[in-house]
Amino acid sequence: MKITWRMWLVFAVVLACFLVIFVNQDGITFMQKGVLIKGVEDNSTIFNAGLRSGQILLSINGEPIQKMADYTKALSPYSLLKNETMKITLTTKTGEIISLVDSDIVNQISIAEISKTRIKTGLDIRGGARALVTAKDYKLSDSELDDLIAISQERLNIYGLSDLSIRKQSDSSGNRYMIVEIAGSSPKDLEELLGKQGKFEAKIGNDTVFQGGKEDITYVGRSGQDAGIYQCSQSSATQYVCMFRFSISINGNTADHYAQVTKDIPVNISNPGYLSKTIDFYLDDKLTDSLLISVDLKGSSSTQHSIQGSGVGATQQEAYEDAKMNMKKLQTVLITGSLPYKLEIVKIDRISPILGDVFTKTIISAGIVAFLGVSLIVFLRYRRIKISIIMLGIVLAEVLMILGFSALMNANLDLAGIAGIIAAIGTGVDDQLVIVDESRRGKDETMKQRIKNALFIIFAAFATAVASLFPLFYAGAGLLKGFAITSLVGITAGVFITRPAFADIVNQLEEH
Numbered sequence: 001m002k003i004t005w006r007m008w009l010v011f012a013v014v015l016a017c018f019l020v021i022f023v024n025q026d027g028i029t030f031m032q033k034g035v036l037i038k039g040v041e042d043n044s045t046i047f048n049a050g051l052r053s054g055q056i057l058l059s060i061n062g063e064p065i066q067k068m069a070d071y072t073k074a075l076s077p078y079s080l081l082k083n084e085t086m087k088i089t090l091t092t093k094t095g096e097i098i099s100l101v102d103s104d105i106v107n108q109i110s111i112a113e114i115s116k117t118r119i120k121t122g123l124d125i126r127g128g129a130r131a132l133v134t135a136k137d138y139k140l141s142d143s144e145l146d147d148l149i150a151i152s153q154e155r156l157n158i159y160g161l162s163d164l165s166i167r168k169q170s171d172s173s174g175n176r177y178m179i180v181e182i183a184g185s186s187p188k189d190l191e192e193l194l195g196k197q198g199k200f201e202a203k204i205g206n207d208t209v210f211q212g213g214k215e216d217i218t219y220v221g222r223s224g225q226d227a228g229i230y231q232c233s234q235s236s237a238t239q240y241v242c243m244f245r246f247s248i249s250i251n252g253n254t255a256d257h258y259a260q261v262t263k264d265i266p267v268n269i270s271n272p273g274y275l276s277k278t279i280d281f282y283l284d285d286k287l288t289d290s291l292l293i294s295v296d297l298k299g300s301s302s303t304q305h306s307i308q309g310s311g312v313g314a315t316q317q318e319a320y321e322d323a324k325m326n327m328k329k330l331q332t333v334l335i336t337g338s339l340p341y342k343l344e345i346v347k348i349d350r351i352s353p354i355l356g357d358v359f360t361k362t363i364i365s366a367g368i369v370a371f372l373g374v375s376l377i378v379f380l381r382y383r384r385i386k387i388s389i390i391m392l393g394i395v396l397a398e399v400l401m402i403l404g405f406s407a408l409m410n411a412n413l414d415l416a417g418i419a420g421i422i423a424a425i426g427t428g429v430d431d432q433l434v435i436v437d438e439s440r441r442g443k444d445e446t447m448k449q450r451i452k453n454a455l456f457i458i459f460a461a462f463a464t465a466v467a468s469l470f471p472l473f474y475a476g477a478g479l480l481k482g483f484a485i486t487s488l489v490g491i492t493a494g495v496f497i498t499r500p501a502f503a504d505i506v507n508q509l510e511e512h
Contacts, residue, residue, distance in 0.1 A: 424490025
């Protein structure tokens with residue numbers, strides 16, 4: 001059989017998708033050893049020693065760590081420590097980390113198994129809670145929804161939640177929502193967190209100098225000359241520090257109150273450029289940051305203020321990114337209280353990981369059984385084993401293309417997406433049957449014309465399918481988006497890549 005350029009295209013795309021799914025910067029995913037560090041408590045001993053989220057842990061005190069059970073076993077002696085410390089040596093892909101730690105290390109590090117592929121699964125497979133949230137009695141604009149997502153992300157991050165995902169969505173009526181997903185959480189926990197008011201307070205000692213939500217803060221600088229990183233330097237042999245600054249404005253009454261609170265605060269003897277008290281920021285009664293007060297602001301009724309802070313890291317780039325993140329965090333906190341609406345939870349669900357696993361296996365099993373049944377019918381109809389095998393190969397190539405696209409776009413593959421893959425398989429089989437049938441009829445026409453007729457039918461069906469899938473991007477506030485995307489990717493890849501290659505194959509088989 002002569003291999004045409006269309007067949008080579010299929011081979012090239014399949015190979016590219018395989019690489020996208022199973023290869024990352026560390027090599028082949030299913031051959032990687034160790035466990036993934038998902039989170040490290042800030043300012044903990046092991047954090048200051050250099051351990052960071054995203055690193056791959058290979059061993060603890062020389063004991064290889066291949067799975068989570070190995071990690072738990074290696075840390076078990078530390079959980080028994082009482083008011084004492086013990087040396088620990090962690091080996092990661094980036095180097096060795098040695099530190100003295102106590103029993104808290106068990107709670108300071110969170111880990112996960114290294115994924116065997118780069119495909120991300122949705123919450124309905126991993127398990128957790130999902131909430132569909134909007135503003136109560138207020139129609140959000142795009143910019144307001146972006147601010148709401150940024151503020152909600154900040155608020156939920158303060159509570160130390162992991163596997164948090166917040167994204168925006170709209171429906172066909174123009175209503176805008178944010179979808180909040182937290183793996184391992186319950187609907188009650190999620191509802192309690194989202195139901196909080198987001199009360200913001202700035203305190204000096206026991207005096208509240210201004211609050212969010214009462215128009216105390218009239219402006220927060222976020223870009224240009226009003227915000228930025230202005231200095232980076234090496235503070236020690238192992239640490240860099242970057243400073244940030246941004247401007248804020250407060251109203252006149254708030255400025256007068258600030259002046260009354262600060263006028264009698266003495267100057268810090270050890271640091272004469274600042275007052276002896278700090279200004280502390282609280283969100284939902286939790287301390288988020290503390291800043292020094294310049295002596296120039298003592299008793300001042302100025303409405304213009306400059307907020308400063310810093311970020312640290314083992315490298316200058318890490319310190320810069322930390323400072324940038326801290327600045328954004330503080331800016332978001334200062335904006336938090338100024339939103340003129342309350343949150344309303346439209347829908348909230350709990351997804352069990354066990355149920356998701358069962359659903360996944362059931363759907364995949366049903367897809368395999370359905371395809372084998374179709375393959376059997378094809379074989380019985382055409383009595384051509386080659387046709388059945390080639391159809392199987394083409395369908396597997398299309399599935400790999402869908403998964404490759406999902407991995408490339410870093411998209412979550414949920415149960416709706418899996419259902420979309422199965423729908424794409426069905427469409428692919430239908431199209432291949434059309435090609436085979438058209439190639440075997442109308443003997444008065446050339447084979448080229450018969451294949452052309454088949455492809456015309458397939459393109460017409462493709463246009464209809466695309467038109468019917470687009471409304472699903474918005475139906476149910478986007479909860480069927482995964483089905484629409486995977487179906488659309490599957491049939492598009494089929495029509496423009498695999499169907500023409502299959503037509504070439506059938507053309508050559510029929511001619512011989």
